[in-house]
Amino acid sequence: MSKVRCAHCGRRFAARYRTAAYRKRMRNADGYAKSESNEWFTPPEILTRVRAVLGTIDLDPASCAAAQERVRAGRYFSREDDGLTKPWAGRVWINPPFQRYLIDAFVNKLVREVESGRVTRAILLTHLSSSARWFHNALAASAAHCLIRGRINCIHASGGSSFAPWPSILMYFGKNVAVFQREFGGLGAIYRNEGADA
């Protein structure tokens, strides 16, 4: 039986799986993963829900001017500002840059800022990375999370869009889990963190 190798996981599959839909998805995922760019932005259907939960977005600490056309935060930090070196406060939306060392640093800073009380509510969008320490730090500090069904269709700085090559999770830090559930329940399964002190 003829076999093909998956460009992402390296496993070999029977060639019959190499359908047109599969090839399209892999092309999209390749563009995303190989772009070596962090400039993939959150789609508006997620940002609308984020605003409904947070009320308003006071701060987007990992961002750029182009992303702000959709995020419309009261304040944002860009790569030039370096959001990791600034204090964060209020209601925060964060979709951290994808490089592993940056995700790690941004997510751990979010947890510290939430625990300090300076960040009063937050929503984090990130990879479903259950083997990473930063992932479990955030999960333990969050009040609830949404395991997103399917793949997010992210928007590129060029204006195009592409499906994320990895599964995604939204974590909520705050007291209003019912509103988080109402807004994001349609996008995936919601789990409450019974142990959280949020």
Ligand SMILES: C[S@@+](CC[C@H](N)C(=O)[O-])C[C@H]1O[C@@H](n2cnc3c(N)ncnc32)[C@H](O)[C@@H]1O
């Ligand atoms: C995945 S994008 C998310 C953009 C936007 N927050 C959104 O939700 O659409 C991550 C953004 O973080 C920016 N970034 C990278 N390093 C940064 C840093 N040290 N401080 C602040 N922003 C940074 C990138 O330029 C990029 O715009």
